[in-house]
Amino acid sequence: MKTTHIDDVDKIICIGDQIIDGVYKLHSKFTHVLNFVCNDILLAIVDSSVGAGPINIVVSNVLEFADCSVVKITQTKIYIEDSHEFLRCEIPIYVSSYHAISDFPRMQLRKNMDILKTFLLQNTHPNDLTFLIDVGDNQHNYQNKVCSTLTFSEALTKRIFYGCSKIKAGNIVEGVSFLKGCGYGLTPSGDDFNAGLLVGLILFKKLGVGFLDEIYKTAIGNNIFSNNFLYLARNGFLTEKVKNFVSSLFSDSGDKMQRCAKKVMELGETSGSDFLVGFVFAFEQL
Numbered sequence: 001m002k003t004t005h006i007d008d009v010d011k012i013i014c015i016g017d018q019i020i021d022g023v024y025k026l027h028s029k030f031t032h033v034l035n036f037v038c039n040d041i042l043l044a045i046v047d048s049s050v051g052a053g054p055i056n057i058v059v060s061n062v063l064e065f066a067d068c069s070v071v072k073i074t075q076t077k078i079y080i081e082d083s084h085e086f087l088r089c090e091i092p093i094y095v096s097s098y099h100a101i102s103d104f105p106r107m108q109l110r111k112n113m114d115i116l117k118t119f120l121l122q123n124t125h126p127n128d129l130t131f132l133i134d135v136g137d138n139q140h141n142y143q144n145k146v147c148s149t150l151t152f153s154e155a156l157t158k159r160i161f162y163g164c165s166k167i168k169a170g171n172i173v174e175g176v177s178f179l180k181g182c183g184y185g186l187t188p189s190g191d192d193f194n195a196g197l198l199v200g201l202i203l204f205k206k207l208g209v210g211f212l213d214e215i216y217k218t219a220i221g222n223n224i225f226s227n228n229f230l231y232l233a234r235n236g237f238l239t240e241k242v243k244n245f246v247s248s249l250f251s252d253s254g255d256k257m258q259r260c261a262k263k264v265m266e267l268g269e270t271s272g273s274d275f276l277v278g279f280v281f282a283f284e285q286l
Contacts, residue, residue: 010060011059011060011061011064011084011086012057012058012059012060012078012086012091013048013052013058013059013060013092014052014057014058014091014092014093014094015056015057015058015078015088015091015092015093015094016052016053016054016055016056016057016093016094016096017054017093017094017095017096017097017237018054018055018096018232018237019043019054019055019057019073020038020041020073021073021074021075022038022039022041022072022073023038023070023071023072023073024036024037024038024041024043024070024071024072024073025037025038025069025070026068026069026070027042027224028186029066031062032046032047032049032050032062033045033046033050033062034046034062034065034066034068035225036070036071037224040224040227040228041055041228042055042224042225042228043055043057043071043073044056044057045057045059045062045065045068045071045080046058046059046062047059047060047061047062048060050267051239051240051241052094052096052239052240053094053096053238053239053240054094054096054232054237054238054239055228055232056094056239057071057078058094065080065081065084067081068080068081068084069081075088076088076089078091094240096232096237096238096239096243097236097237097238098203098236098237098238098243098246099236105250108250108251108252109249109250109283111254112248112249112250112251112254112257113249113280113283115254115257115258116249116257116258116261116276116280117133117280119258119261120133120261120265120273120276120277120280121133123262123265123273124273125269125270125273127183127184127189127269127270128189128270128273128274128277129160129164129189129193129270129273129274129277130273130277132160132161132164132277132281133277133280156182156183159178159179159182160178160179160182160183160189160190162178163175163176163177163178163179163182163190164179164193164281166178167197167281167285168281168284170285172197172211172215172285173211173214173215173218176194176197176215176218176219177218178190179191179193179194179219180194180218180219180220180221181221181222181223181226183270183274185268185269185270185271186225186268186271187223187225187226187229187268187271188223188226189270189271189274190274191219191221191223191226191229191230192226192229192268192270192271192272192274192275192278193274193275193277193278193281194215194219194230194278195219195226195229195230195233195275195278196233196274196275196276196277196278196279196280196281196282197215197278197279197281197282198212198215198216198219198230198233198234198278198282199233199236199238199242199246199275199278199279199282200278200279200280200281200282200283200285201215201282201285202233202234202236203236203246203282204282204283204285212234213234216230216231216234239267241260241263241264241266241267241272242264242275244260244263245257245260245261245263245264245276247260248260248261261276264276
């Protein structure tokens, strides 16, 4: 096996702090992301447009590793195929943890959350879940919204609506169970929503550990990507884009918050938006 020269270390920008040792095999590849799996645990090689995350290896050029099928992680080294070997101690580590917020400026937070809801509705995607958001005193007529704006199948959309109505009524676990697996794509919209909901509930210290675990266990399904993201959400391990967004919520700059939210919304076709809608629902539980 070739040992990478010291200057080759620059090919890796940083590695996530939740990457587990193992031999990962290629699962899928996209323009900016290469996904690898080891015993149902994900690892992703990404470029800077995706950014740092708990299970991401951020590289300067994804195309250089596009033909790789195996990544081996050990306590001291990272092997990408047989042609790249890196010392972990020479690579910056991205710290993904973000602790629950026990004391925060509620007025500023509420102001920014109101701005966020309006921003989401102004940047809606035909297939995302922004139709579930209430703004101001005029609540959306969900049934009309479902029929007039979404391209989801009617049955799927009604299930999403029903699950969210349960959450709004305080029946969070039941609502999460209806949302689980609902939607299309690599990670269904309902799963992205549930991940955002979990992150929000944890950050705002809304519920006890036991209840959070019940929500998490209910949200787990058969989608390997969703399950990994839900695990990270439950444990407060966030991507860099989500961490920046959370931090911006407590600033006095609505513009900064919108810029950070936009970065989150760039994740997947609708994944980022659906995550933020779930986060909004968590805030509404305060």
